[in-house]
Amino acid sequence: MEVKKKTAIRSMQYDEFKNNDYLEQMVRDLNRDGAGIILGSVDDLINWGRSNSLWSLTFGTSCCAIEFMALGAARYDMARFGFEVTRNSPRQADMIMVLGTITHKMAPVLRRLYDQMAEPKYVVAVGGCTISGGPFRKSYHVVNGIDQIVPVDVYIPGCPPRPEAFYYGMMQLQRKIKVQKFLGGVNRQEKKPKDMDSND
């Protein structure tokens, strides 16, 4: 089965992206029970809006955060993509960009902020440190990959990643959002407390 629309972002064509098989698999899974026409169209509209106004919670802990600031300035100008609004409250953010090393002391804080965000929410892991611990992998106080703490949607490797890499990663996130079904469940992925009880 094909992805129903071959998502292009700006002037990047579908085939220029890597990891397309991942998206195709995701669409197959989502459409296993058939795709609704009416709901699907509403979804498209909502997703178009969602993917072009991704507000991120700033969570810069170290070096990678400075490169993120460079993204906000005139040369790289992230306003072109609709990411320029950064929020300092998790309640107002669509996604969390984890920029920099996450240490043992910080890990509960990161988890708490993630829990405070409203659905649908996404996590972007930026830099070697967030992916695997990076240069500090052997340290006694560094989390070896934030995927141990929160689910990650996009990984952007680099130490620090170049601004272009940030964009590529963010466009991948946009593509992911565009094929999701907003009305079909991504806006309430986490179980309600009472469901969780019944599962136990």
Add this chain to the structure above:
Amino acid sequence: MTVIEKIQKICPEAQVSTSGDTIVTVPSDSLAAVAEALRNDDQEPMDYLRDIVGMDWSEGLGALYYLESSKTYGRVVLKTVARDRDEAWLPSVCHWWRTAEIKEREIYDFFGIRFIGNPDMRRIFLREDWKGYPLRKDYDMDSNPLNMENEENADDTVEYYLKPDGTVEGHRNILFDQKDFVVNIGPQHPSTHGVLRMRTSLDGETISRIDPILGYIHRGIEKMNESLTYPQTLALTDRLDYLSAHQNRHALCMCIEQAMGLEVSRRVQYIRTIMDELQRIDSHLLFYSCLVMDMGGLTPFFYGFREREMILDIFEETTGGRLIQNYNVIGGVQADIHPTFQQKVKEFIKHLRSVIQDYHNIFTGNVIATTRLKGVGILTREQAISLGATGGTGRAAGWANDVRKHHPYALYGEVDFKEVLYTEGDSFARYMVRMDEIMESCHIIEQLIDNIPEGETRLKTKPIIKLPEGNFSASVETSRGEFGVMLESHGDKTPYRLHYRSTGLPLVHAMDTACRGNKIADLIAIGGTMDFVIPDIDR
């Protein structure tokens, strides 16, 4: 009388060792007397405690005290060993140097040495429920798995004192009591320049105490160093204070080269000096952008980053990295400069000189800016020295502490530049120091850029480097103060201990002094002008 003779007069059993740096070993019982005498000396008061380095020697736990005089710039290093490993006690020196208050906490956290007389003996970087002391040689690296419980911070602390019969007892010191109104700022706050957390108690709108909670970006670099070979340790220095990446790495390279007895070529000296100064301009431009943004102005942010990108382009062409360049190596630099380097640098400086007036027009003279900065967050010269607040923060208070001037390295002894000094000690002076330093850095670069001599850019070194036994140190002036490298080698291919003097730790410590009595609304601006970078503090 030299310093060493003075020490020996007070404490005849003091021993002097000269492998590498000169180090005077004094018994822990005499430490307080020696410290007091050195601090209060008339000709050469050792009033600036550069750093205390905790150590785990086979003979016991102990510490090295790096002292300097703000009058003569003479330096001396004291060494002392605690008697008992399981019950390690040392006398606190925080009565003579306030910076010891926070540095002794660091040593307690890493080595478990407790300091008698320090009013606050809590852990500083690690969680309060952390088990063990990670920088001890026998620390079990798996003893503290990831703990996802939220941490609770105690509102009180313990101070130890010596009873007349020679035993030690602790009593409780209250940090915040029930009546205090405490505002928590950070660790995830956009204007603390990283993951600093400050518990701030208020009296109305006035700040009555700031308790910094550190360690949210403590990466354990010093422990990692002990299992890395010397060339491998270099990579981590760039990631400490990433806005002083060149300078940090320069310091470590200098220290290792000095220990190896390696002399780098003149060409390398030129390149390193120019790169250091470009880095300084880069950092100060970012300082300007962030300070103004924290205070509510967005346009200057775009100004600062516009020029900063030009520097990053120059870095990138030569080194391949924008923010983190990994450029200095032992024996030289990674690669020769790019053919257009000189021309680009000259164009950049010409451009910067033509636009810097815009920076001042939009912000410096602005009435809101001046009222929020002038007379706010004052740190006097004596306080700055006692707190060890080096760099622009100290120079804004009139303390001439520029390492480039007083302990010249690379080419700083040969170029002409002015050490920017102000006397007010307020936020505005700290801001102006940095703005003026941008111009001084341009001036330094202009003297060098056309005269880079031919020569080797990288001396051949063996892949495995072994340093002779001894203690070695080097310090440089980074974008925000004195950065020091303190290295102890036991002749292996890895360091026995490699410690960095954090530039930012004393600055964060100084926040309490600078902010008390000021309004909470000014806190962020005061912090902004202190200009700290948190990963450098936490290491």
